Amino acid sequence: MTLSDDITRFYISGLPKTKRGYDCIMVVVDHGLTKGVIFIPTNKELTALEAAELQTSHFPKRLQT
Structure with a gap:
C-alpha cells in the first residue's frame, strides 16, 4: 500500500466566481x-x-511538523 492509496480527491463546482x-x-x-x-x-x-x-504542492505542507 502506498500513500496515494489512502487519498481521494473530489471537486465542489458550480460556485460563484470569486x-x-x-x-x-x-x-x-x-x-x-x-x-x-x-x-x-x-x-x-x-x-x-x-x-x-x-495537489502535490499543497499536500506535503500538511505533512510538515
Missing part, C-alpha cells in the same frame, strides 16, 4: 496518515496536470 477567478474547490482527503482534509480553491477549467500539481 474576485481571484475561483469557481471550484478541490477537496483532497487523506484517509490514512494525517486523516486530514485540504480545500484548494481553483476553477472548473483545471486540467489533470494542473490538478496533480496543485
Whole structure:
C-alpha cells in the first residue's frame, strides 16, 4: 500500500466566481496518515496536470511538523 492509496480527491463546482477567478474547490482527503482534509480553491477549467500539481504542492505542507 502506498500513500496515494489512502487519498481521494473530489471537486465542489458550480460556485460563484470569486474576485481571484475561483469557481471550484478541490477537496483532497487523506484517509490514512494525517486523516486530514485540504480545500484548494481553483476553477472548473483545471486540467489533470494542473490538478496533480496543485495537489502535490499543497499536500506535503500538511505533512510538515
